[in-house]
Amino acid sequence: MYQIGVVGCGFFARNHLEAWGGIDDVSVVAVCDLDPARLDRAATRWPGVRGYPDAAGMLARERLDFVDIVTAAPSHRALVEQVAAAGAAVICQKPFAPSLEDARAMVAACARAGVPLMVHENFRFQRPILELKKVVESGRLGAPTYARIRFRHACDIYAGQPYLLEEERLAIMDVGVHLLDVARFLLGEAETVFCRTQRIDPRVAGEDSVSITLEHEGGAVSLVDFSFATIQEPDPFPQTLIRIEGERGTAQLLEGYRLEVSGGGVPIEVRDVEPPVPAWGGRPWHLIEDSVITIQRHWIDCLKTGREPATSGADNLKTLELVFAAYDSASARGTAHQSASALGTASESARAGGGA
Amino acid sequence: MSGLRGAVIGCGFFAQNHLKAWRDVEGARIVAVCDLDPARAEAAAALTGARAHSDAASMFAEEKPDFVDIATTMEIHEPLARLAARHDVAVICQKPFAPDIETVRRILGFTRRPIMVHENFRFQRPLIELERHVRAGAVGTPFFAHISWRTGYDVVAGQPYLAEVERFIILDLGIHLLDVARFLLGDVADIHCRTRRTMPGAKGEASAVLSLRHLSGAVSQIVCSYTTRIEPDPFPQTLIELEGDRGSLHLRHDYRLEHHERGRMTVHDVAPRPPAWADPQWALVQESVLNTQQHWIDCLRSGREPQTSGADNLKTFALVEAAYASAASGRAEVPEA
Numbered sequence: 001m002y003q004i005g006v007v008g009c010g011f012f013a014r015n016h017l018e019a020w021g022g023i024d025d026v027s028v029v030a031v032c033d034l035d036p037a038r039l040d041r042a043a044t045r046w047p048g049v050r051g052y053p054d055a056a057g058m059l060a061r062e063r064l065d066f067v068d069i070v071t072a073a074p075s076h077r078a079l080v081e082q083v084a085a086a087g088a089a090v091i092c093q094k095p096f097a098p099s100l101e102d103a104r105a106m107v108a109a110c111a112r113a114g115v116p117l118m119v120h121e122n123f124r125f126q127r128p129i130l131e132l133k134k135v136v137e138s139g140r141l142g143a144p145t146y147a148r149i150r151f152r153h154a155c156d157i158y159a160g161q162p163y164l165l166e167e168e169r170l171a172i173m174d175v176g177v178h179l180l181d182v183a184r185f186l187l188g189e190a191e192t193v194f195c196r197t198q199r200i201d202p203r204v205a206g207e208d209s210v211s212i213t214l215e216h217e218g219g220a221v222s223l224v225d226f227s228f229a230t231i232q233e234p235d236p237f238p239q240t241l242i243r244i245e246g247e248r249g250t251a252q253l254l255e256g257y258r259l260e261v262s263g264g265g266v267p268i269e270v271r272d273v274e275p276p277v278p279a280w281g282g283r284p285w286h287l288i289e290d291s292v293i294t295i296q297r298h299w300i301d302c303l304k305t306g307r308e309p310a311t312s313g314a315d316n317l318k319t320l321e322l323v324f325a326a327y328d329s330a331s332a333r334g335t336a337h338q339s340a341s342a343l344g345t346a347s348e349s350a351r352a353g354g355g356a
Numbered sequence: 357m358s359g360l361r362g363a364v365i366g367c368g369f370f371a372q373n374h375l376k377a378w379r380d381v382e383g384a385r386i387v388a389v390c391d392l393d394p395a396r397a398e399a400a401a402a403l404t405g406a407r408a409h410s411d412a413a414s415m416f417a418e419e420k421p422d423f424v425d426i427a428t429t430m431e432i433h434e435p436l437a438r439l440a441a442r443h444d445v446a447v448i449c450q451k452p453f454a455p456d457i458e459t460v461r462r463i464l465g466f467t468r469r470p471i472m473v474h475e476n477f478r479f480q481r482p483l484i485e486l487e488r489h490v491r492a493g494a495v496g497t498p499f500f501a502h503i504s505w506r507t508g509y510d511v512v513a514g515q516p517y518l519a520e521v522e523r524f525i526i527l528d529l530g531i532h533l534l535d536v537a538r539f540l541l542g543d544v545a546d547i548h549c550r551t552r553r554t555m556p557g558a559k560g561e562a563s564a565v566l567s568l569r570h571l572s573g574a575v576s577q578i579v580c581s582y583t584t585r586i587e588p589d590p591f592p593q594t595l596i597e598l599e600g601d602r603g604s605l606h607l608r609h610d611y612r613l614e615h616h617e618r619g620r621m622t623v624h625d626v627a628p629r630p631p632a633w634a635d636p637q638w639a640l641v642q643e644s645v646l647n648t649q650q651h652w653i654d655c656l657r658s659g660r661e662p663q664t665s666g667a668d669n670l671k672t673f674a675l676v677e678a679a680y681a682s683a684a685s686g687r688a689e690v691p692e693a
């Protein structure tokens with residue numbers, strides 16, 4: 001039985017806690033949050049779980065196999081280093097870090113302590129994306145040549161996560177990080193990154209519409225584009241829509257969890273790849289909820305077998321390199337060509353320092 | 357019959373659409389057709405009732421047309437446009453206007469009479485309708501577009517010269533999409549482009565991914581490919597997502613135009629209304645040829661500047677050059693019209 005401590009009992013931690021509740025051989029024994037009200041709420045939902053006002057107290061008093069950190073990026077480094085020093089393994093939410101320096105320090109700290117470290121990078125564990133990956137790996141499409149990874153919506157994400165309104169680095173940090181990871185997952189490492197950002201919603205401080213072009217090791221070119229200001233009825237949130245083309249065929253992840261594979265002279269194949277709705281969850285969040293269960297099971301499998309998690313800290317450094325390369329690219333040309341338009345900060349640039 | 361007297365030079369693969377469309381254009385008729393290949397000229401003459409010629413210079417001298425429709429490939433556009441200028445004849449010329457922007461500038465330099473490029477994508481019914489909705493404020497202020505034209509249709513079968521060119525899909529097809537991007541979102545500040553040689557046996561790039569920033573601040577993506585394996589294959593349709601701060605327009609396969617607003621989605625049928633002679637597979641293209649040629653004649657008669665005038669098309673051509681420059685440099689490039 002793995003003994004788990006959870007740090008952070010906010011908006012997203014609920015999914016972690018509910019998911020742990022359904023996984024065998026694990027038990028959340030302690031939770032902590034700086035905010036007493038949130039701690040109370042978690043204690044009410046999970047009677048018997050001990051609550052702590054901070055991580056240090058929790059680590060001092062509990063014997064934990066691993067700690068699941070569900071706080072925002074600026075707090076990660078201090079927490080990860082504390083947990084590693086206490087000898088427990090670490091799961092850390094995305095975005096892993098606000099800088100590459102922090103990210104590398106966390107990877108090094110866990111390596112020194114000899115504890116496994118996984119970033120809770122759950123998009124690639126979404127059922128539709130896992131199914132798409134199987135199609136790519138089956139070879140049916142041939143070598144990938146092109147992809148578009150699209151996440152555009154106008155769902156009010158600011159209601160549940162009001163801190164997002166203040167972020168100067170908004171969409172790339174929040175969801176771009178997931179999509180860049182998916183691009184790596186499906187097409188291999190990216191060698192160049194070109195990025196344009198825009199700010200559409202006047203309420204936000206950062207970029208809320210982004211277009212990124214990647215060139216991958218195998219030669220494929222991909223577009224990763226996402227926006228929080230895209231009006232569609234019905235709104236596909238939180239689905240990522242993907243098209244991948246290879247020399248022989250095309251696979252498309254379409255709205256409503258339809259996976260279509262065609263080309264190569266074989267009849268077009270359409271499959272429903274909608275994930276199940278967890279007992280504690282509901283539509284349309286089940287896509288995310290199910291992926292939380294899947295990544296947390298993956299972590300337990302890795303702990304049991306001694307394998308490195310697919311989204312280990314070391315792996316996630318490569319995703320973060322793309323994130324920062326995207327920001328560099330977006331600001332490299334600064335405001336030299338800024339227009340006077342009401343659209344605000346359309347920044348863009350030439351290829352930045354590159355991902356790999 | 358009254359109206360303007362026109363001559364067509366080049367009676368090859370695509371000119372068949374021009375010739376058929378001229379029969380339906382109001383305010384003009386074709387009096388002469390010309391091709392180096394006499395059999396092609398004769399066939400064109402039979403189709404239109406015009407006189408057949410095999411030499412452009414003598415055709416100009418003998419027929420004294422009001423305008424000439426140049427439907428040859430791009431290498432011969434400059435000498436034919438020069439001939440037209442010498443005879444003081446207005447010109448409508450197929451795209452690409454020329455092999456490079458220097459030549460385009462030279463043509464514009466010696467041309468005194470009206471000149472229009474047969475840039476027909478923006479004259480396709482679905483694109484006319486899309487632009488009309490944008491102008492009417494259907495999406496508020498546009499900020500994003502994704503323009504996709506990806507097919508496995510064998511373009512080289514009908515146009516074998518395409519396998520030999522160093523500049524392949526951007527100059528042949530991307531040029532239309534760049535023009536559509538300008539049509540929908542206005543002029544362009546800079547452009548980033550990656551290309552791939554995905555067609556075995558073709559010298560140039562058969563797929564490209566472009567990212568544009570428009571002067572308005574809007575961003576657009578253009579993706580085109582001749583090596584996409586997909587069913588159903590959308591050829592020859594352009595599929596577009598266009599977003600503004602108040603809504604979105606999606607031009608989908610089979611001419612569905614979806615208008616998305618908060619809480620509401622409306623679908624418009626924007627299928628082409630092809631002329632009687634159209635072939636169902638080519639209806640979209642053939643109707644656009646008729647629309648383009650009618651626009652040219654309407655402009656000539658009223659003295660207005662055509663939408664895709666030579667001067668306007670220079671700006672589209674500058675995007676093509678910037679795209680190739682970016683493909684080579686890896687950086688975003690500023691178009692220089």
Ligand SMILES: NC(=O)c1ccc[n+]([C@@H]2O[C@H](COP(=O)([O-])OP(=O)(O)OC[C@H]3O[C@@H](n4cnc5c(N)ncnc54)[C@H](O)[C@@H]3O)[C@@H](O)[C@H]2O)c1
Binds near residue numbers: 035053072095160174
């Ligand atoms: N993977 C996904 O799909 C997904 C979705 C949403 C959010 N997230 C990520 O989850 C993280 C948390 O987001 P959220 O929306 O739940 O934020 P939140 O602000 O609602 O919750 C964070 C909680 O952590 C607590 N906290 C902060 N620092 C702490 C510390 N040092 N010790 C103890 N408690 C501390 C805060 O008091 C707060 O209650 C973010 O990094 C976010 O990007 C991931």
Ligand SMILES: NC(=O)c1ccc[n+]([C@@H]2O[C@H](COP(=O)([O-])OP(=O)(O)OC[C@H]3O[C@@H](n4cnc5c(N)ncnc54)[C@H](O)[C@@H]3O)[C@@H](O)[C@H]2O)c1
Binds near residue numbers: 366370396
């Ligand atoms: N707008 C569109 O949708 C579209 C579609 C296809 C092709 N095109 C363009 O149309 C142009 C023609 O393409 P095509 O495939 O019809 O080429 P083609 O080779 O089939 O036809 C060109 C014809 O011009 C004739 N010709 C060449 N030089 C001549 C001269 N000096 N005098 C008289 N005749 C001459 C040739 O004999 C030939 O018959 C190209 O620029 C192409 O890009 C446009």
